[in-house]
Amino acid sequence: MLLRFHAAGRDDIHHTPQETFYRKGGCIYMDSKNIIRLENISVSFDDQSVLQNLDLQISDGEFVTLLGPSGCGKTTTLRIIGGFLKPDSGSVFFDDQLVTDLPPHKRPVNTIFQRYALFPHLNVFDNVAFGMQVRKMKKEEIRERVEEMLRLVNLTGFEKRSVNTLSGGQQQRVAIARALAIHPRVLLLDEPLAALDLKLRKDMQAELKNIQKRLGITFIYVTHDQEEALSMSDTVVVMDSGKIQQIGTPQDIYNEPTNAFVADFIGESNILDGVMLSDYLVEFFGRKFSCLDSGFEPNEPVDVVIRPEDIDIVEPIKGDLVGTVTSVTFKGVHYETIVDFKGFKWMIQTTDFYDVDRTIGIKLNPEDIHIMKKSEYSGMFGDYSSYSEEFDEMADPEAALTGEEAEER
Amino acid sequence: MKTLSRIYTALIFLFLYSPIAVLVVFSFNNSRNRVKWNGFTLKWYADLFENELILESLKVTLTVAILAAVISTVIGTLAAIGIHGMNRKLRQTFLAVNNIPMVNPEIVTGISMMLMFVFVFRMTGLLRPGFFTLLLAHITFCIPYVVLQVMPKLRQMNRHLYEAAVDLGCPPVSAFFKVVLPEIFPGVLTGALMAFTMSLDDFVISYFNAGSTAQTLPVTVYSMTKKPMTPEINALSTLMFLAVLLLLILVNVAQIRDASKKGRKI
Numbered sequence: 001m002l003l004r005f006h007a008a009g010r011d012d013i014h015h016t017p018q019e020t021f022y023r024k025g026g027c028i029y030m031d032s033k034n035i036i037r038l039e040n041i042s043v044s045f046d047d048q049s050v051l052q053n054l055d056l057q058i059s060d061g062e063f064v065t066l067l068g069p070s071g072c073g074k075t076t077t078l079r080i081i082g083g084f085l086k087p088d089s090g091s092v093f094f095d096d097q098l099v100t101d102l103p104p105h106k107r108p109v110n111t112i113f114q115r116y117a118l119f120p121h122l123n124v125f126d127n128v129a130f131g132m133q134v135r136k137m138k139k140e141e142i143r144e145r146v147e148e149m150l151r152l153v154n155l156t157g158f159e160k161r162s163v164n165t166l167s168g169g170q171q172q173r174v175a176i177a178r179a180l181a182i183h184p185r186v187l188l189l190d191e192p193l194a195a196l197d198l199k200l201r202k203d204m205q206a207e208l209k210n211i212q213k214r215l216g217i218t219f220i221y222v223t224h225d226q227e228e229a230l231s232m233s234d235t236v237v238v239m240d241s242g243k244i245q246q247i248g249t250p251q252d253i254y255n256e257p258t259n260a261f262v263a264d265f266i267g268e269s270n271i272l273d274g275v276m277l278s279d280y281l282v283e284f285f286g287r288k289f290s291c292l293d294s295g296f297e298p299n300e301p302v303d304v305v306i307r308p309e310d311i312d313i314v315e316p317i318k319g320d321l322v323g324t325v326t327s328v329t330f331k332g333v334h335y336e337t338i339v340d341f342k343g344f345k346w347m348i349q350t351t352d353f354y355d356v357d358r359t360i361g362i363k364l365n366p367e368d369i370h371i372m373k374k375s376e377y378s379g380m381f382g383d384y385s386s387y388s389e390e391f392d393e394m395a396d397p398e399a400a401l402t403g404e405e406a407e408e409r
Numbered sequence: 410m411k412t413l414s415r416i417y418t419a420l421i422f423l424f425l426y427s428p429i430a431v432l433v434v435f436s437f438n439n440s441r442n443r444v445k446w447n448g449f450t451l452k453w454y455a456d457l458f459e460n461e462l463i464l465e466s467l468k469v470t471l472t473v474a475i476l477a478a479v480i481s482t483v484i485g486t487l488a489a490i491g492i493h494g495m496n497r498k499l500r501q502t503f504l505a506v507n508n509i510p511m512v513n514p515e516i517v518t519g520i521s522m523m524l525m526f527v528f529v530f531r532m533t534g535l536l537r538p539g540f541f542t543l544l545l546a547h548i549t550f551c552i553p554y555v556v557l558q559v560m561p562k563l564r565q566m567n568r569h570l571y572e573a574a575v576d577l578g579c580p581p582v583s584a585f586f587k588v589v590l591p592e593i594f595p596g597v598l599t600g601a602l603m604a605f606t607m608s609l610d611d612f613v614i615s616y617f618n619a620g621s622t623a624q625t626l627p628v629t630v631y632s633m634t635k636k637p638m639t640p641e642i643n644a645l646s647t648l649m650f651l652a653v654l655l656l657l658i659l660v661n662v663a664q665i666r667d668a669s670k671k672g673r674k675i
């Protein structure tokens with residue numbers, strides 16, 4: 001499903017005057033670097049805290065992903081930006097203008113909802129035209145723009161179709177066209193691909209990213225899928241229990257996680273207890289390793305992260321550590337090998353096959369070792385002792401869509 | 410076994426419908442005799458439409474039924490939307506409260522409303538028992554039925570639909586008419602038809618709340634039975650039965666059509 005954009009696509013959209021409120025306020029929006037700013041937002045439902053003192057700034061034109069397990073508050077954050085939910089305390093700014101009390105129909109943002117929320121009694125054309133008809137635009141202009149939008153999402157010729165006859169992927173495209181037709185400055189996407197199958201999801205990821213680049217508008221994307229977040233975003237915001245754990249580029253988040261939660265949630269991680277002896281020198285498993293991290297107190301206890309793909313397997317005699325293989329799973333690209341080191345089980349991803357009960361050594365280079373300060377998450381993640389495929393599947397929030405929805409109720 | 414069950418079913422229908430059959434048959438009887446068949450006539454129907462009292466109460470009945478159906482549908486739909494938006498606990502409480510008038514003995518509802526109207530009238534001089542109190546009473550007992558018809562439609566609706574409309578710049582009220590109402594309309598329609606039917610065939614509540622100035626058809630029929638009866642009553646009852654039957658069929662057809670539409674979607 002490759003993209004074939006109409007050449008006129010982007011320019012038309014970019015130069016259309018914004019007929020939204022912030023113009024009236026006399027604010028020149030291009031000067032403002034942050035298009036959206038959340039300050040000190042707190043929300044709770046039934047005495048249960050969902051967001052705690054959240055601060056977030058989003059730059060114009062960025063692809064930002066809010067990533068976290070279900071119930072972490074990411075959807076709630078999105079609903080606050082969309083105006084569907086009023087925070088208990090805190091402020092929302094758009095182009096440095098306070099909009100906390102502005103109702104959703106007056107905000108220059110549009111939302112792609114989890115289950116698309118297309119209007120079932122309208123056909124594709126009328127769905128896409130809805131926002132423009134509300135704005136009382138000229139018929140001719142509406143018709144042109146609907147065509148342009150349907151071309152953008154590769155649905156030319158679907159105008160007269162009932163939305164109920166479309167497949168999930170096609171409905172998703174209509175939802176995107178509908179939201180983009182009124183030229184929002186910011187598009188909010190609430191797990192838009194969760195209901196699609198894997199193959200279609202991959203295609204749509206690329207397509208969404210492409211549309212965002214083309215139009216140059218800000219996307220705020222909510223997902224629990226870390227792979228999706230890493231591959232699409234300019235900035236990833238990792239959230240858990242109503243707090244932002246880390247904000248950074250996908251590379252930062254993966255390579256320099258700030259705590260055990262982030263390290264575990266993004267990719268696989270072996271997380272060990274260690275002691276920072278001095279700058280660039282850490283001790284764990286009773287051995288000293290040189291590393292690239294500094295700025296800790298002498299002898300400060302730390303969490304040590306070692307990614308499974310960074311570990312080199314060597315002869316036991318040459319290894320920094322020696323352990324026994326306890327299980328091997330073939331994953332296609334590599335073998336996922338669980339190795340027991342003095343009772344602590346590590347995951348190692350290797351292209352070579354080492355059978356169960358084989359004794360192996362591993363070698364760690366300084367750049368393979370990442371040091372994190374101790375946090376409330378220390379000791380909760382990063383041990384593969386109880387690791388099994390099914391267990392991991394169960395912990396995956398894929399099936400927990402309903403949980404995320406319940407969060408707002 | 411099969412014949413046995415058929416006989417059983419036939420018996421049940423016989424018991425259920427034989428009184429009505431007798432009623433209908435004797436409405437065409439060319440005699441005042443209620444036992445002996447004396448040949449076919451439409452005389453009683455003709456008489457019916459010359460009877461001032463009956464025509465007047467027919468007018469009252471229809472006016473009340475239409476007004477009560479429209480007003481209770483509006484109030485009931487709004488109530489359903491409000492209840493739907495509540496959290497689970499409140500919603501269940503409100504639905505339980507909504508159901509009480511439907512299971513409450515009609516005579517209790519009727520008398521309690523009469524007592525309240527009399528009380529208000531004595532205290533303030535407003536709400537003199539008559540057409541207006543009759544209408545108020547009918548609206549009141551119709552609302553729960555409307556709520557009950559609209560609620561499931563709201564529950565079936567994708568709850569993001571309204572938000573999507575607002576999100577696209579639609580002000581809340583117009584979002585309701587453009588997006589929510591078309592979705593729940595089958596429920597609203599059956600609710601209105603139910604309300605109309607309930608109002609049309611209500612006797613007990615009308616009897617207590619109509620005062621002396623406004624009489625509905627069922628109340629008139631009742632007062633006719635106190636005097637020497639004519640087969641006019643048969644004719645009138647037959648017509649009322651047919652009217653209600655027709656409405657029930659309409660409600661059912663609407664529901665079936667809606668269900669099959671839903672089936673096609675999936």
